[in-house]
Amino acid sequence: MNDTLDAIDRKILEALVINARISIAELSKKVGLSKTPVSLRIKRMEDIGLITGYRAILSPLKLGLQHVTYVEVRVSDTRQKALEAFNAAVRLIPEVEECYMIAGGFDYQIKLRSRDMAHYRQVMAEKISALPYLSSTASYVAMEAVVEDSPGSF
Incomplete structure (x- = not known):
């Protein structure tokens, strides 16, 4: 799996892990590609099962689960x-x-x-x-x- 990831894929993943709600436009600026190639890379990583979903991360402390x-x-x-x-x-x-x-x-x-x-x-x-x-x-x-x-x- 790691053989199929290049430096740009890794930058995309790093940005998505930090903020999965980042816009494609902002992500494109971060990695130095236009929106279409970034969208295609994300789609490919979803299709191969590397990106398995997106979710809200809740604060256990704010929920009283300390x-x-x-x-x-x-x-x-x-x-x-x-x-x-x-x-x-x-x-x-x-x-x-x-x-x-x-x-x-x-x-x-x-x-x-x-x-x-x-x-x-x-x-x-x-x-x-x-x-x-x-x-x-x-x-x-x-x-x-x-x-x-x-x-x-x-």
Whole structure:
């Protein structure tokens, strides 16, 4: 995939990550091309699945979700059907911001956002604990966000 991206594509991506609402005219000025080639490049990157969509990014803090907890999860069954059931169930929990299957000492890592410790305890007791094939959990409360929502490099 990286072989198909040139320096201009990377500049376009960088600008879109920073501001997906940038106009084609403004983006064209930033990358030094006219509007048509910039539009065609964006369309190509969408068509090949590099750009998968555009969305509003909400502030969890402004929504009152300032409590972040990372939860290590161990499951009792790692056969495909069990993993699919776990994956489907965890996707239905709105407080789960991220969930990754992990190769290591546990099976999943969940990033959970809640209003406060009481809300976190409620989510753990009523939602996380009810996940299928859950064997055990270990929780780690974040004290401060040092890097968050970094767009990466292109």
